[in-house]
Amino acid sequence: MSIGSLIGLAAGVMLALAQGREVQAPAKLEEFVPQLMREAYIPGLSMAVIRDGKISWHRGFGVRSSAGNDPVTDETVFEAASLSKPVCAYAVLKLADAGKLDLDAPLARYLPGDYIEGDERVRRITVRMVLSHTPGFPNWRPRGKPLVLHFEPGERFSYSGEGYVYLQKVIEHLTGEPLNAVVTRLVFEPLGMAGSGYVWRAQFDARAAAPHGPAGAPGEKNKPAEANAAASLHTTAVDYAKFMAAVLSGAGLKEETARQMLSPQVKLDDSCVTCVNRPAASPSASLAWGLGWGLELTDDGTSFWHWGDNGNFKCYAVASVRRRAGVVFFTNSANGLSVVQEMVDRTLGGRHPALAWIKYDRYDSPTRTLIAGALRHGAEAALAQSRPGDLKEREINGFGYDLLRLKRVKEAIEVFKLNVGAFPNSANAYDSLGEAYLTAGEKALAMRNYKKSVELDPNNKNGLEKLKELEGN
Numbered sequence: 001m002s003i004g005s006l007i008g009l010a011a012g013v014m015l016a017l018a019q020g021r022e023v024q025a026p027a028k029l030e031e032f033v034p035q036l037m038r039e040a041y042i043p044g045l046s047m048a049v050i051r052d053g054k055i056s057w058h059r060g061f062g063v064r065s066s067a068g069n070d071p072v073t074d075e076t077v078f079e080a081a082s083l084s085k086p087v088c089a090y091a092v093l094k095l096a097d098a099g100k101l102d103l104d105a106p107l108a109r110y111l112p113g114d115y116i117e118g119d120e121r122v123r124r125i126t127v128r129m130v131l132s133h134t135p136g137f138p139n140w141r142p143r144g145k146p147l148v149l150h151f152e153p154g155e156r157f158s159y160s161g162e163g164y165v166y167l168q169k170v171i172e173h174l175t176g177e178p179l180n181a182v183v184t185r186l187v188f189e190p191l192g193m194a195g196s197g198y199v200w201r202a203q204f205d206a207r208a209a210a211p212h213g214p215a216g217a218p219g220e221k222n223k224p225a226e227a228n229a230a231a232s233l234h235t236t237a238v239d240y241a242k243f244m245a246a247v248l249s250g251a252g253l254k255e256e257t258a259r260q261m262l263s264p265q266v267k268l269d270d271s272c273v274t275c276v277n278r279p280a281a282s283p284s285a286s287l288a289w290g291l292g293w294g295l296e297l298t299d300d301g302t303s304f305w306h307w308g309d310n311g312n313f314k315c316y317a318v319a320s321v322r323r324r325a326g327v328v329f330f331t332n333s334a335n336g337l338s339v340v341q342e343m344v345d346r347t348l349g350g351r352h353p354a355l356a357w358i359k360y361d362r363y364d365s366p367t368r369t370l371i372a373g374a375l376r377h378g379a380e381a382a383l384a385q386s387r388p389g390d391l392k393e394r395e396i397n398g399f400g401y402d403l404l405r406l407k408r409v410k411e412a413i414e415v416f417k418l419n420v421g422a423f424p425n426s427a428n429a430y431d432s433l434g435e436a437y438l439t440a441g442e443k444a445l446a447m448r449n450y451k452k453s454v455e456l457d458p459n460n461k462n463g464l465e466k467l468k469e470l471e472g473n
Helices: 002-019 024-040 081-097 120-124 127-131 161-177 177-190 201-205 237-249 253-262 336-347 366-377 379-384 394-403 409-422 427-441 442-458 461-472
Strands: 045-051 054-062 265-271 283-287 295-298 303-309 314-320 325-331
Touching: 002 394, 024 045, 024 054, 024 336, 024 394, 045 237, 054 237, 054 379, 081 127, 081 161, 081 177, 081 237, 081 253, 081 303, 127 161, 161 177, 177 237, 237 325, 314 336, 314 394, 325 336, 366 379, 366 394, 379 409, 379 461, 394 409, 394 427, 427 442, 427 461, 442 461
Parallel strands: none
Antiparallel strands: 045 054, 045 325, 265 283, 283 295, 295 303, 303 314, 314 325
16 A cells, blocks of 8 residues: 555544544454454455545455355456446536537537427536536436436436436537447546456456345346446446546646536435426525535535435545545445445545435344345244334345345245234235235235235236236136
8 A cells, every 4th residue: 555545544544533433444444344244244345445536445345146156356357336327427527628528518509409398498408507406307217107307307306317318419429429438538547447347248248247126136137238327337346446536636627627526406305306396395505416426515625426226226525525435335235325424434434415315224223234134034034123113115025026036935924914914904915915825825815915905006017917816817
């Protein structure tokens, strides 16, 4: 480790100790991280730490898939999920610096035709609005329904992957190249990110991590043939840390552009992430969004950050501008963000209000404790100790499905029954219990629960289809 890195580490340690947190040296992390992974049921994790603006340490832990013994290494490729967005934003800012587009010009100027028919407001959406999540789009368009604007572009923040999809179409039209080629030319090659891509590459076959559900069941790996600017990036922890180091230094961007990237464009609402249905209720004093990055504004200065969640792949990146220090970690698990607080505390320290804003259960929360107890001692024993009022419906439901994938059908039924008891007005909870009973061959009980699900939600297509099939038999 260089003298500069040691100085950066010392500064981080002093700040963390002042706030009651202990930044750990690599040797300590090599002990702590595997223990944390075991407690959170995370099969594989890869991470990189930045000190003094440079990568100072990196390491892989665990296995690429619980179905085998291949270890996670520095070359292991993970789904970056929404960590795709800052990389795309950086490429767009380079295009702006080259005079290819104007951050404050309507995207409609660059893309022929009406992106949304019958709503003139879409013609006012700019690059700046997309990168700061203020265009008025939902996160994703409802399946089978048209995309609509929910508020006047630029009015307020509401996190949106759809904005990046629109921006991607503009980029591809302007350059005449697919997004992956554009980002490869502008970002991957200049920064030496040889293990990264928005589309599947043949070299990933022998290097990619497999997705895992909350109970550790491995799933089938998605291999995107087409890029999605908001979500399809595949990369390594070391590659992504190279990108973060470039953001810290402003490399590749004009000085003013680099400054704007990490300058607040809009305040966040402390109480919501996707806020399409209501105006901001409580503007945050410490959280904002820049151009592609979330920003934390604390006594430690500005930190830029982003999280990624593709279901069974989860990841996080954060860096302090003043201290020129940061961390990024990728996991192949639905449980990956349950350890984000500990990972950031032990590697960076400081106060990070974004961790509460993204609202992920800790690995030792009541829901996660129930899941861990069920895996260690069986579902029946763990459920007997649970308090339904403390549980999260979505997390418990995901755990039940993971048990089904592991062929632990009786335990899955007990978990889904718990969810129905805790959330008696949830159509989804009854639908899931119906599926578990159907898997067990209990058709009468499956019908009873599908009927209850459809009663609660008459538009539940899956429930209606299953009832039709069961009644036909």
